[in-house]
Amino acid sequence: MTATQAPRLQLLDGGAAITASALAAGCRFFAGYPMSPFTGLLESMSRELPEVGGVCMNAESEIEAVNMALGASAAGTRAATGSCGQGIALMQEAVAEMALNETPMVLFNMARNQQDYFQCTRGGGWGDYRTITLAPKDVPEAVEHTQLLFHLAEKYRAPVIMYGDPILAQTQVGVEIRELDFGPLPPKDWALDGSTGGSGRSRQIWTWAMGKTTDPGLGPDGQWRMIAEKFAAIEAVEQRSESYLVEDAETVVVAFGTAALFAAHVVDELRAQGHLVGLFRPITLWPFPATALEAATRSARRVLVFELNAGQMLDDVRQYVYDRDTVRFIGGVSIHDSGMSFGPLLDAAPIKERILAELDRPSTQEVAP
Amino acid sequence: MTESRIIDTTKAPPPPAELAAKAHPDLILGEHGLCPGCGEPVALRLLLEVLQELDVVQRSIGVVGHGCYGSFVQIMDVEVLQCLHGRAPSCATGIKRVRPDGVVFTMQGDGDMVNEGLQEVLHTAARGENVTCILLNNGVFGDTGGQQTATTVIGQRTKTSLDGRDPKTHGYPIPIADLVASLDGVAYVARGAVSSAGSVARTKRLIRTAFEHQLAGSGFSLVEILTMCPTGWFVPAAAGPDYLTESLEKTYPLGELPLRPIRLEAGR
Numbered sequence: 001m002t003a004t005q006a007p008r009l010q011l012l013d014g015g016a017a018i019t020a021s022a023l024a025a026g027c028r029f030f031a032g033y034p035m036s037p038f039t040g041l042l043e044s045m046s047r048e049l050p051e052v053g054g055v056c057m058n059a060e061s062e063i064e065a066v067n068m069a070l071g072a073s074a075a076g077t078r079a080a081t082g083s084c085g086q087g088i089a090l091m092q093e094a095v096a097e098m099a100l101n102e103t104p105m106v107l108f109n110m111a112r113n114q115q116d117y118f119q120c121t122r123g124g125g126w127g128d129y130r131t132i133t134l135a136p137k138d139v140p141e142a143v144e145h146t147q148l149l150f151h152l153a154e155k156y157r158a159p160v161i162m163y164g165d166p167i168l169a170q171t172q173v174g175v176e177i178r179e180l181d182f183g184p185l186p187p188k189d190w191a192l193d194g195s196t197g198g199s200g201r202s203r204q205i206w207t208w209a210m211g212k213t214t215d216p217g218l219g220p221d222g223q224w225r226m227i228a229e230k231f232a233a234i235e236a237v238e239q240r241s242e243s244y245l246v247e248d249a250e251t252v253v254v255a256f257g258t259a260a261l262f263a264a265h266v267v268d269e270l271r272a273q274g275h276l277v278g279l280f281r282p283i284t285l286w287p288f289p290a291t292a293l294e295a296a297t298r299s300a301r302r303v304l305v306f307e308l309n310a311g312q313m314l315d316d317v318r319q320y321v322y323d324r325d326t327v328r329f330i331g332g333v334s335i336h337d338s339g340m341s342f343g344p345l346l347d348a349a350p351i352k353e354r355i356l357a358e359l360d361r362p363s364t365q366e367v368a369p
Numbered sequence: 370m371t372e373s374r375i376i377d378t379t380k381a382p383p384p385p386a387e388l389a390a391k392a393h394p395d396l397i398l399g400e401h402g403l404c405p406g407c408g409e410p411v412a413l414r415l416l417l418e419v420l421q422e423l424d425v426v427q428r429s430i431g432v433v434g435h436g437c438y439g440s441f442v443q444i445m446d447v448e449v450l451q452c453l454h455g456r457a458p459s460c461a462t463g464i465k466r467v468r469p470d471g472v473v474f475t476m477q478g479d480g481d482m483v484n485e486g487l488q489e490v491l492h493t494a495a496r497g498e499n500v501t502c503i504l505l506n507n508g509v510f511g512d513t514g515g516q517q518t519a520t521t522v523i524g525q526r527t528k529t530s531l532d533g534r535d536p537k538t539h540g541y542p543i544p545i546a547d548l549v550a551s552l553d554g555v556a557y558v559a560r561g562a563v564s565s566a567g568s569v570a571r572t573k574r575l576i577r578t579a580f581e582h583q584l585a586g587s588g589f590s591l592v593e594i595l596t597m598c599p600t601g602w603f604v605p606a607a608a609g610p611d612y613l614t615e616s617l618e619k620t621y622p623l624g625e626l627p628l629r630p631i632r633l634e635a636g637r
C-alpha cells in the first residue's frame with residue numbers, strides 16, 4: 001500500500017468482520033449451531049460463504065458442527081467452527097481428537113465473558129494436548145488474529161482457538177479487510193482426496209498413527225511423543241504479548257482481551273495522576289507469554305491480575321511472574337442479568353478503584369519482617 | 370439325468386473353486402486379526418470389491434468409527450478418516466460437501482451408529498447428504514466384550530443383559546434402517562446379512578446399488594449388514610450364522626426397505 005492510499009474501511013460488527021477476514025484467509029467451510037453471542041458469526045458466515053463457493057452448515061448440534069468441520073478439514077479445506085462456553089464444552093471431544101490426529105481447525109469462542117479461560121487453555125478433552133489460544137482486545141485485532149489462526153492451524157496441523165467475548169462479537173467498527181501473509185506453509189500432502197486408494201499406502205487420518213500393514217507408521221507411543229514435541233516447540237516460539245508502560249512501573253496490571261482495553265485506559269488515567277502503573281497483556285493465552293511476563297514484572301512491587309472470572313489466568317500469572325509473592329487478584333465474577341455478557345465490573349471506574357485500593361496497601365515485601 | 374452331473378464329493382474340489390477360495394481382494398493388504406467366525410471382515414471385503422467394480426477406488430474416502438472393524442484402517446487400501454465414536458456421518462458430511470466428486474462412505478457398528486451416533490445418522494439422512502453409510506449390526510458391543518447395544522434383540526443374551534434382553538428392563542431395539550427409510554432426503558435403504566453364501570451375494574448387490582445412488586447424486590443411502598459376532602454372543606464360531614438367522618434376522622428382515630410414500634421433493 002502506498003502512503004497516498006487511504007485504507008478502505010468497512011463498517012462491520014465483530015462477527016461480520018471475522019467472517020470477512022476468514023474468507024480472505026481462504027476459509028471455505030464453516031459449521032455452527034446458534035448460541036449467543038456466537039450467533040452473529042454463524043449468520044454472517046451463512047450469508048458470505050456461499051458467495052465465494054464455500055459451504056456453511058447450520059448444524060443440528062455443536063457436536064455435529066465440529067465433526068463436520070473436522071471432515072472438511074481432513075479433506076484439505078480451510079475449515080472453522082465455533083460457539084461459546086457450553087457449546088465449546090460439547091466440542092472438546094473433537095478438539096482433543098484433532099490435536100492428536102493432526103487436523104487443523106479454527107474455533108471461534110465468541111464467549112459470554114472471561115470464564116472460559118480454563119476451557120480454552122486447559123482443554124477438557126482427553127490426552128496430552130494444548131490449543132493455541134489468541135485473545136484479541138478489539139475487532140481490528142480479531143480481524144488480524146483470524147488470519148493468523150488459520151495460518152497457525154495449518155502450520156502446526158492443530159486445532160486453535162480465538163477467545164472472544166460479546167463486546168468483540170457485537171461492536172461495530174470500521175475495519176480494513178485484506179489478505180495477510182504470514183509466510184510459507186508446509187504442503188497439504190496429508191489431506192484426504194481419495195487419490196491414493198489402491199496404492200498399498202493409501203492415506204489415513206487416525207489418532208493412533210498405526211499406518212498400513214505395508215507401512216506401519218509411528219504407532220500410538222510414537223504419535224504421543226511426536227505430538228508432545230510439537231507442543232513443546234509451539235510453546236517455545238509462539239508466545240505473544242504486549243507490554244505497556246512497564247519499564248518503570250511499580251505496579252503491573254495483567255489483563256487479557258477486552259478487559260485489557262479498559263485496563264489500558266485506567267493505566268493512562270493513573271499515570272496522568274502520577275502513579276507508576278503499567279499493563280501486561282497476554283495475547284496468546286496458550287502458549288502463555290511466560291518469558292515476557294517475567295521480564296515485565298522483574299522490578300515491579302506488585303502485580304495485579306484483572307480478569308472477569310473467579311481467578312483463572314491468575315494460575316498462569318502466579319507461575320511465571322518474577323516474584324510470586326507480589327501477585328494479587330483484583331478481578332472477579334461479574335455477569336449481566338441476561339447471563340449473556342459482562343456485568344458492571346468491566347468499566348474504567350471500578351477497575352481504577354480496585355487498583356487504587358491496592359496502591360494504598362503495603363506490598364508483601366514491605367510488611368515482611 | 371446323466372452320471373456326469375452328480376458331484377463326486379470323494380475327491381478334492383476342482384481347481385477353479387480352489388482358486389476362488391484363495392483369491393485375495395486387491396484392496397485388502399493383510400490379515401484382519403478379528404475373531405474366527407466374525408462377519409465383519411466379510412462385509413469389509415464386499416464393500417471394497419464394490420468400490421473396485423465401480424472403478425471409484427481413487428476417489429473414495431471412508432470414515433470409520435469405533436468398534437472391532439476399526440482395525441480395518443490398517444488393512445483397507447482406501448483413504449480413511451478414523452473418527453470419534455458415532456460421529457462418522459457428520460465427518461462424512463464435511464468431506465462430501467467440500468469434495469462433491471468424492472465417493473464418501475462411513476463404516477460403523479451398531480454401538481457406534483445407533484447408540485452413540487443416533488442423532489448424527491438421522492440428521493445426515495434427513496439432510497439428504499449424498500453419502501453412503503454402512504452399518505455392521507451384530508447387536509452387541511463386540512469390541513468391549515459383548516454388552517447390550519440399542520439394536521440387541523429381545524431375548525438376546527449379552528454381558529449387560531445376562532438373562533436376555535427384556536423390554537420391561539431394557540426397552541426395545543431400534544430398527545435404524547426403518548427409521549432412516551421414513552425420512553425424506555433418503556435415496557436408498559437396504560438390509561443384508563453375511564451369514565450364508567446367498568446372503569453374502571445379495572448383500573454385495575445391495576451395497577453396489579447404494580453406491581450407484583450416491584454416484585447418481587440422488588441422496589442418502591444406508592446399507593445395514595447383519596454380521597456374526599460369536600465372541601460377543603457367547604456361541605461357538607461355527608454356530609454364528611444360525612444364531613444370526615434365528616435371532617437378529619427375525620427382528621431385522623432382510624431386503625430393500627420401502628421409502629416413505631409421501632416424499633417432499635421440492636428443491637431436489
Ligand code: SF4
Pocket residue numbers: 403404405406407408409437507511512597598599600601
Ligand atoms: S468381538 Fe465380535 S465383532 Fe469383534 S472381532 Fe470378535 S466376533 Fe467380530
